[in-house]
Amino acid sequence: MRRTAILIVPMLAAALLLSCRKSGPNVAAGPRPYTIATIVKLDGIAWFERMREGVQRFGRETGHKCFLLGPAQADAALQVQIIEDVIAQGVDAICVVPFSVEALEPVLRKARSQGIVVVSHEASNQVNTDAIIEPFDNLAYGAHLMDHLAHHMGASGQYAVFVGSLTSKSHNEWIDGAIARQKGKYPQMELVTERIEEYDNQNTAYEKTKELIRAYPELKGIQGSASTTAAGAGLAVEEKGLQEKLAVVGSGLVSQCRQYLVSGSTKLISFWDPADAGYVMNKIAVMLLEGKRPSDGLDLGVPGYTQLRQDTEKPNLFYGSAWVDVTRQNMDAYNF
Amino acid sequence: MRALLHRHEFYLAALTLALSAGIALANPAFCSVANLFDLCQGSTVMGLFALGVLIVLVSGGIDVSFAAIGAFSMYVTSKVLLGLDFQGSAAVALVLGGAIGTLLGLFNAFFIGFLRLPTLIVTLGSASLFRGFLLAFIGTAIVNTLPAGMVRFSKLTLWEMRLADGTIAGLPASFLLLVVAALLVGCVLQGTMLGRGIYALGGNPVAAARAGFNLRGRQLFIYGGTGLLSGLAGVVHACMMRNANPFDLVGMELNVLAAVVLGGAGITGGRGTVLGTLLGVGLIVTINNSLILLDVPSYWQKVVVGAVILVSTGITARTGWARARGAGLC
Structure with missing residues (x-):
């Protein structure tokens, strides 16, 4: 009996903590805080760790619930599975960096048919998506x-x-x-x-x-x-x-x-900068959730994405000019 | 002379020489000291892995966990030394990496020797286990700045010269490690009761047990030794690349196994020599490193590598049948 108590007490405490976090104060910009999942090719590598920083920064600044997930191996099937999971969780929007654009089309179609907003990155040929944001042409x-x-x-x-x-x-x-x-x-x-x-x-x-x-x-x-x-x-x-x-x-x-x-x-x-890319993907997702359409020349307030260029043939495809050049002289400004 | 003609190594060496001559005819740049050094360097990591796999194949087993052991040892070693802010010699890294590899190898040996599970199943499982543990509990971030000693070791050469065109050609010190390891493995396999017992085990385990060989002890040696070599290979790889990437090395399994089989080791056990293994590694590295010299386009490179492996293992199998009786002992 005592042993059970020892187990139960910390579990209750943890549950309490978690529920506190959930119901904690929100500085929501919109009518309600949205839940936005960012699904990347591969979790854990430096590139997407950096993207996670941007996604979390957006969440902190806006009060929306933003998180980043990815498979432990760069594998299209695993990525599909994670997207299925977040659809089941009932997220409002999915931002995705596809490992394989084609492999994700069916699951993204399913997401959109349930009213989930989809924003893609590094996927200029994606069909089942509301907006594609590319760092550059x-x-x-x-x-x-x-x-x-x-x-x-x-x-x-x-x-x-x-x-x-x-x-x-x-x-x-x-x-x-x-x-x-x-x-x-x-x-x-x-x-x-x-x-x-x-x-x-x-x-x-x-x-x-x-x-x-x-x-x-x-x-x-x-x-x-x-x-x-x-x-x-x-x-x-x-x-x-x-x-x-x-x-x-x-x-x-x-x-x-x-x-x-x-x-x-x-x-x-x-x-x-993957952090900026994560940030703007989430920002566009919120825009779309609030019923606003991105347009040519849009300023997202992030360096490199201050004047989006709309693709002439594919109206939901947008380019930034977000490349950063680094030489020996300025390399110390970057810690990733 | 007849004995020479019967030896698999003879055909392999002849094939390598013929291939080299062909490449040299097509592009004279192949025949240079710089290229020879590059090939030696390219063979080092693969050679260390291959020696470990050789021991396992001779004993009648198969090991697919060596790449995972290598990655594990290299990453943990780099992390630990960085954590301690260790500034000393790379020898410590090699010892540490070797020790970690040995432990992981003994983990395999426990399941194979004591629980008598099939080697393929055990090593498939442990490869996944080691890799998963590494990524989940130790880290996924690439270590881009290695401990100072390991960087010094990567720049250390046995012999170095500046060529006429201004480039530097050097034979890296790590190559010496492969030479020493090859000699040791060769001596153990050929010249000790321990080694003869491994051949016996691979030839026929029941007969070997009846002949009085201690098989369990040998399993410990086999998988521990393979782990040791894999751990060393991992650390050498990290030094050469000057980074420790936990995602690295995986995918080498097939190439290494192909090299060892190409070198005449029987997949069913009881056969194989160090010389043959080194020749097999040399042949695969030569092919892999000469396709740009021959201006073979990218997709064709895979076709060429596949074809050469198929043809040369085909020859291996044919000569293997020809001398199946009592084979492989020398």
């Missing part, structure tokens, strides 16, 4: 990385490009944009071989870079797409002592690339 992002690469290469010489995988849509659009920019603006530059896949694996990026250096001794530039290339290629260039000759630019996070920015093998990394 993919072609423009790739082209801007190419401008930086060309700058470090003196606008001439051989370069190579990496993608995470040939099926990864955004990576390939970035590279499409980059190659188009090179052909148009930097005719002295030459792409040595087709897009190299590194499967979002830093080790593979490193090995392939070493092989590129061997196969193309005159190589002067590498543009990466996955966040792992900027670090993996940077390590290879540093080991070979080629910092002065071979420039690496690409997407990446400061925490991953700091040592290569310092050694000068990786010249510049670019990213968009």
Whole structure:
């Protein structure tokens, strides 16, 4: 009996605490606090930890109940399951960063048929969604990385490009944009071989870079797409002592690339802040719940999303211009 | 000479040489010291894993948990040393990683040796368990700044030179670890009663028990030893990559198993040599690292790797039948 009591008391206390949190004071902006679930590809990795900060900040500032969930493995089926769960919980809106856009269409259709607002991110081809918010136009992002690469290469010489995988849509659009920019603006530059896949694996990026250096001794530039290339290629260039000759630019996070920015093998990394992306997704969800439609030129009050551009063909697709460029000079401003 | 022709390793070495000659003809850049060093470096982690898998395969078992053990050891070692703000030598990291790996290996050994569960089931289960425990309780964030000693170790080379084109070619010190491990495993397997007992166990466990071999003790050695090698491989991998990513290494299982089988180890036990295993690893690493030199497009790279594995394991199987009797003992 005493043992049961020992168990029950803390459980009651915990339940009390939880219920307090639920019924705690709300500074709701709208008529009532909404419950908004943000479902990401993968829980636990630095990128989505950072996004969670943005989602929670939005919840604190507005009084809505905002939380972030994701599967422990990057797996479309697991993500579908989590979305089923939050539908059953009766959330008001779902913000989603799909692992596989196609795999989520049925479950998102179900959500919308129950009156749940759906906002997507990194999913320009999503059909069953109320609004898609992209950090930037993919072609423009790739082209801007190419401008930086060309700058470090003196606008001439051989370069190579990496993608995470040939099926990864955004990576390939970035590279499409980059190659188009090179052909148009930097005719002295030459792409040595087709897009190299590194499967979002830093080790593979490193090995392939070493092989590129061997196969193309005159190589002067590498543009990466996955966040792992900027670090993996940077390590290879540093080991070979080629910092002065071979420039690496690409997407990446400061925490991953700091040592290569310092050694000068990786010249510049670019990213968009996942916290901001999480914040604006939730903000758009609330707008939609309150019956307001986002429109061209909308200002969301977050850097990079102050003037949204509406897609000409797909009216629910919006682009920000939220990329952030980081070099050795300004890297200390970012702690993720 | 006839004995040489009967040896699987001979065919494997010939195949590797022929392949290398082909690549060198297509792109002379293959024949350089820098490339040789790169291949050695690329073989180190895979080689350490493969030696562990070899011991298990020889004993008639199979292990699919080694990559999870490697990831676990590397991540925990990095976390612990960072937590202690440890500034000393990477040797401590290697010892710690090896010890963690050994413990996890003994965990496998307990279920296999004492509860007599099938090795595939046990290691499938423990791989998932180790991985899940690592991610759930220890952490998921990539460690991007390793302890100073491990970074120093990653920059340490046995031999280094600056080439005419301004690049640096170096043979990393960690390669020495693979050489030492290979010698040790070779000596144990070939030259000790412990090793002969492992072959006997793989050949026919009932006969081995009747011959008086202590099988339980051997299971402890087999899985503990594999764990040790996997733990070392994990730490070396972290040093080479200069980060510890708990999501890393998984997915290597098939390539490593393919390399060991390619090296002549029988999947049914009782057969396999260290030399063959190293040749198998060398062949797979050479293929994987030469496709850009040959300008093979990305999708085709997978086709080529798959085809080479199929053809060479096919040859392995054929020569294996030819000398099935008393095979593998030398």
